[in-house]
Amino acid sequence: MKPAEGELEIESEGGVVTVRGDLDMETVGQLTQALDEVSGTVVLVLDGLSFVDSSGLQGILNAQRAAQERGDELVLRRPSDALIRVLEMTDLRASFVIET
Amino acid sequence: MVRAAEQARIADPATSFRHEALLYGGQAEFLVAALAFIRSGQAAGEDVMVAVGREKIDLLRGRLGREADSVSFADMTDVGRNPATIIPLWSEFLERSAGNGRPCRGIGEPAWPERSEAALVECRNHEALVNVAFGAGPTWCLLCSFDEDSLDEHVIAGARATHPYLKNGSGPGPNVDYDPGFRGWLGSDDPLSPSPLSRQQMVFGASSLSDVRSAVTEYASAAGLARARVADFVLAVNELVGNSVRHGGGEGELRLWTEPDTVLGEVSDTGSITDPLAGRRRPAPEQAGGRGLWIANQVCDLVQIRSGPGATVVRVHMAR
Numbered sequence: 248m249k250p251a252e253g254e255l256e257i258e259s260e261g262g263v264v265t266v267r268g269d270l271d272m273e274t275v276g277q278l279t280q281a282l283d284e285v286s287g288t289v290v291l292v293l294d295g296l297s298f299v300d301s302s303g304l305q306g307i308l309n310a311q312r313a314a315q316e317r318g319d320e321l322v323l324r325r326p327s328d329a330l331i332r333v334l335e336m337t338d339l340r341a342s343f344v345i346e347t
Numbered sequence: 348m349v350r351a352a353e354q355a356r357i358a359d360p361a362t363s364f365r366h367e368a369l370l371y372g373g374q375a376e377f378l379v380a381a382l383a384f385i386r387s388g389q390a391a392g393e394d395v396m397v398a399v400g401r402e403k404i405d406l407l408r409g410r411l412g413r414e415a416d417s418v419s420f421a422d423m424t425d426v427g428r429n430p431a432t433i434i435p436l437w438s439e440f441l442e443r444s445a446g447n448g449r450p451c452r453g454i455g456e457p458a459w460p461e462r463s464e465a466a467l468v469e470c471r472n473h474e475a476l477v478n479v480a481f482g483a484g485p486t487w488c489l490l491c492s493f494d495e496d497s498l499d500e501h502v503i504a505g506a507r508a509t510h511p512y513l514k515n516g517s518g519p520g521p522n523v524d525y526d527p528g529f530r531g532w533l534g535s536d537d538p539l540s541p542s543p544l545s546r547q548q549m550v551f552g553a554s555s556l557s558d559v560r561s562a563v564t565e566y567a568s569a570a571g572l573a574r575a576r577v578a579d580f581v582l583a584v585n586e587l588v589g590n591s592v593r594h595g596g597g598e599g600e601l602r603l604w605t606e607p608d609t610v611l612g613e614v615s616d617t618g619s620i621t622d623p624l625a626g627r628r629r630p631a632p633e634q635a636g637g638r639g640l641w642i643a644n645q646v647c648d649l650v651q652i653r654s655g656p657g658a659t660v661v662r663v664h665m666a667r
Binding site for chain 2 (some may be wrong): 252253254269271272273292298300301302304305308329331332333337338342
């Protein structure tokens with residue numbers, strides 16, 4: 248089930264955070280809020296991320312830094328094509344642990 | 348016209364960046380000059396990169412034979428299709444060479460007659476910005492070639508205005524037509540062509556990003572852009588809209604229209620971009636924000652910025 252146009256849907260369970268829909272300036276706050284409540288290594292499941300822009304990317308970067316600051320890691324699991332595209336064009340693909 | 352004082356400001360060529368223009372008539376003249384330039388560099392142990400069209404690459408490879416192995420070639424019609432991506436191309440080359448502990452030189456040909464008028468204007472802006480990007484930096488030499496036989500006079504005049512050195516028969520000399528005050532689009536009174544009345548137009552604010560994306564998706568699809576290109580176009584416009592919301596006063600206007608071979612999007616707001624190299628520096632991984640224009644430059648065929656106090660317009664072109 249895809250979220251409605253422009254919306255972001257987050258499911259968080261035991262450090263595995265599934266993100267579906269559009270991650271942009273308007274919705275990135277939801278992701279930040281959801282991740283604030285996660286401790287330990289964070290796995291972001293991202294095959295349902297239909298749209299991500301530089302604001303969304305910054306949200307993911309911030310989440311990675313927050314995890315690393317507390318000695319944990321952030322993993323991108325099955326990043327969508329939209330996310331891979333943005334990661335590659337900003338030279339950030341190599342900065343992340345990516346799981347297929 | 349460059350007076351004596353300005354001439355003195357063109358710094359000592361032995362210890363700084365040299366931006367030279369080669370105005371040639373015909374492939375043979377280009378070949379002779381380019382080969383001499385390449386071989387000079389190789390003899391001095393320099394890294395050499397050549398970013399020109401396919402035909403010239405093949406000609407040069409043929410002439411250089413085994414010597415071509417140590418030269419990096421890039422197809423300018425591909426890597427430089429959007430002129431705003433050419434400066435980062437050279438920046439990265441410079442960094443790689445410095446990393447190898449070697450000086451370097453390059454040949455680039457960003458302007459060709461088949462380019463659109465708008466793209467040629469941006470080529471000229473790019474050349475002016477090369478001086479801004481590299482003028483105060485490490486020593487290297489960039490030779491830009493222009494075909495005087497096939498390029499319009501105003502393009503050649505633009506080449507003369509943007510290169511501190513001009514290559515001629517007896518070697519490169521200071522160029523009296525160089526205009527050191529020209530910094531591309533920043534502070535220039537060279538407006539964009541007006542958008543047609545047939546355009547689609549909408550205002551936007553912070554809460555309507557997804558509405559904007561839907562409208563752009565619909566428009567671009569109907570205009571015949573392939574699906575992947577629609578996604579890229581939507582991403583670019585979304586970045587510009589996001590910039591307006593974040594930096595340009597919180598709102599703005601989006602216009603969409605088509606030309607025979609192109610879909611265009613233009614975002615206007617009351618903000619002001621003051622960095623002449625905005626969108627032309629590869630974002631650092633640890634950088635907070637500031638990736639929007641870079642992304643637009645990666646995915647679009649042409650990006651044009653015009654900005655002054657209280658008004659910014661960014662126009663993106665996507666070929667159909």
